[in-house]
Amino acid sequence: MSNQEALPRAYEPAAVEKHWFPVWEKSGCFHGKANPQKTPFSIVIPPPNVTGILTLGHVLNNTLQDILARRARMQGKEVCWFPGTDHAGIATEARVVKFLKETENVSRDELGRDEFINRVWQWKKEYGGKIITQLRTLGCSCDWERERFTMDEGLSDAVKKVFIQLYNKGYIYRGQRMINWCPAAKSALSDEEVIYRDVPGKFYHFRYPYADGSGYVVVATTRPETMFGDTAVAVHPDDERYAGKIGKMLKLPLTDREIPVVADQHADPTKGTGAVKITPGHDPNDFEVGRRCNLDVINIMNPDATLNDFCPAEFVGLDRFAARELAVKRMEEAGLLEKIEDITHAVGYSERGNVPIETLVSAQWFCKMGELAKPAIEAVKSGKIKFYPERWSKTYFHWMENIQDWCISRQLWWGHRIPAWYNDDNPGEVYVGETAPTAPGKWRQEEDVLDTWFSSWLWPFSIMGWPEKTEELKYFYPTNDLVTGPDIIFFWVARMIMAGCEFIGEIPFRNVYFTSIIRDDKGRKLSKSLGNSPDPLEVISEYGADALRFSIVYIAPVGIDIRYSNEKCEIGRNFANKLWNACRFRQMQGEVSADFENVPAGLSGDEEWMLARLEEAAKSIGEELDKFRFHAAAHALYNLVWSDFCDWFVEAEKLPLRAGGKEKERALAVLDYALNKILKLLHPFMPFITEELAHRMGFVAENDSIMFSQWPEANQELKLDNDIIRSIEGKFEMVRSGRNLRSSYSIADGKKLAFHIKAANETALEVLTKELDSLKHLLNASEIELGLEAFDCASRGAAPSQLGELGVISLPLAGLIDVEAECAKLEKQLKDIEKWLSGVRGRLSNEKFVNSAPAQVVADARKQLEELEAKKSQTESILAGLR
């Protein structure tokens, strides 16, 4: 794309985006490698599920990472952003099971383990990892050569090594424990994978008769079907109502079993009847009671949550919910149903399976977390790792300080198979190691696989080749920033910190930025079923990737949820178009200056003003990004480009551009200098359009990229004259006043007008004289009468403006002005002035204020008083003149 070619009127993102990404990727721009000459900067991507497709959440998350990476690259750092995907055990297995059912009508079990796993790999090859392509569409500057998958060989080795190490340390153990069971996945889950929902339910009160026929005990339950697992009824030892009953037997209804009344602290005498049925096999509390009272633990369920053959015949094979209804029915028939209450209670659901989980006792593998947590807590406490927003550290500490053992085994096939073997010749003998044991015996490998997060928590170093001591690891670890959602703070962030501390002896990252959660414009969560989840690829094709990126950062508030709708992308699209046209305008003025990196000598006031705005923007954008305040940086850019550059500077420069000669040359040089800086500052946010424009304008060589140009830090050497800058602000204020007059008389902008300006003082007069041509240009004035003496508004039929920094501008409109209306306007102004005046006077006459407020504040108030008084008297004289 040569810079000779004229720019089209409107920016068309599609072709530009399609053009640049392959160019970048092919040229190896994104590749990072150990380079001792440079400071390393690394990020690891939160690996999306291999089944996943791009969502707006990913767009936000990855745009932010890209901004960090691209800025660091421009700052001259050696950048590596490590990409990859997660094998996502449950999600992927379920997905492929469904796929096989639909395409081949075969089940997982029909295929068998090895064949099924083959099919998952096939599926992955064909359909998996779509999101990786989609992230390219978004412009992500990941080091795509380094893409990894959590089931890759090296990463799997890391998992094994870690498992063995923790096993040998005594942290990993296998045991019978109460766990969360997902009937959909038919697997154990960790506590974190259970989400609690308040749902309507019923509270059933049942009568359990004493075996000797001496009446009954009333117990209440929300889960009648679990009664077949009851092994006791507990009462509080001090509960007088049951004095003498402890030890008596009850007949468990609908069965031929008898169960004892036991005494246990768990029974709360203040609740209900004070008696509680005990189901040690299906309730964590009851399990503990069972332990204390030596009760049997009975599992009454099959893996799919149907009742097993321990239950009465007619219940066997029934789904738990059907069993519930039947149990209630039978109890009622037996006259043992006391009452039913409607209640709302929290029910645990499986996060992935979206069905109520079962708590049951099962043999699973666990990892003790207490010791692992200690250094990880310290890392955040000491500030080695910083959270943004900081408050998330509270959530982190709370969880870490109460951390429970982690159930890491899953009854799935897709995942890292646990490297443990059982000796069938010698039951109880277990071997844990990289490969099958060679010792004699009939060894059988554990069927279970590991929780997906057991590989994800190693991501920051497994992706760099650990346990090999690679160059990457040495150079890029620990990484700099992590950008992720707060919803996986426990699943992932906390565990990565523990893993880093434990296995590398060093934290995995220094800063963690938690993104906002995206909702629709009504504040609802985005979900497929609601149909309110836009497809980012469609948005990109409609608005452009840059537009989507910019918009989503621009609208993302600090620490709260984002309300998104596609129309918001107009912000970015319009902004891109504005930038495009600013460049188009510049291009139409002639060749780009030879030196666009430096400022020419002999600047005009407007030009100094522009440089000042640019400096201030560069400074604030840098500072905001350092604090991860992305949206603030985006707003600063928006104002810089639209308001400062386009609305004021470009308009003002049209004058010297028209003048031609040296003046034009200088104006062009400043425009180029500013545009070049603007494109650089904007590049991390909008990589495509800035690359395109930088080339079109000739700011970067044909084979180069803006992504390696130098990031504009605030320029300390630039000496700007604050008086001049202030006077330009005054000029702009006067222009606004003049336009206001024009507008209030509904005079078209195109009509040339004559104005009068009364300068506030000698200095103002000097400034105004110097800027007179500019004022005429910006006001589209045919003539401006300028002086120190009061303008006789009444005789000239003129409407005066409000008093500004530099003076009063008035618009003589013989015969046209409405004197009454003008007077009313001024009187209102006068009233306002008086109101403020009395406020300031009141303050200054308050001794306490004068004595205790900082000197500067008092001085400011005094100055304000003077100004207001002057303003008042001037306004009064204008008013008098008008009459």
Place this chain on the structure above:
RNA sequence: GGGCGUAUAGCUCAGUUGGUUAGAGCGCCACGUUGACAUCGUGGAGGUCAUAGAUUCGAGUUCUAUUACGCCCACCA
């Protein structure tokens, strides 16, 4: 039950360490196409900062309580 967050213009949000006329974008109203841009320009209207107290010379900003909404954690039958 515990913890956290949010409440500012019609809508979505800014508002740094308290400093006195609370800002932006969108929307709305008026006017406007003379070559950068109608994906635009110019001007304008619009807010007793959720409520009640407290601290202070001064509170959108600090403290307490209340209300509403949202999120997280917690074994309550």
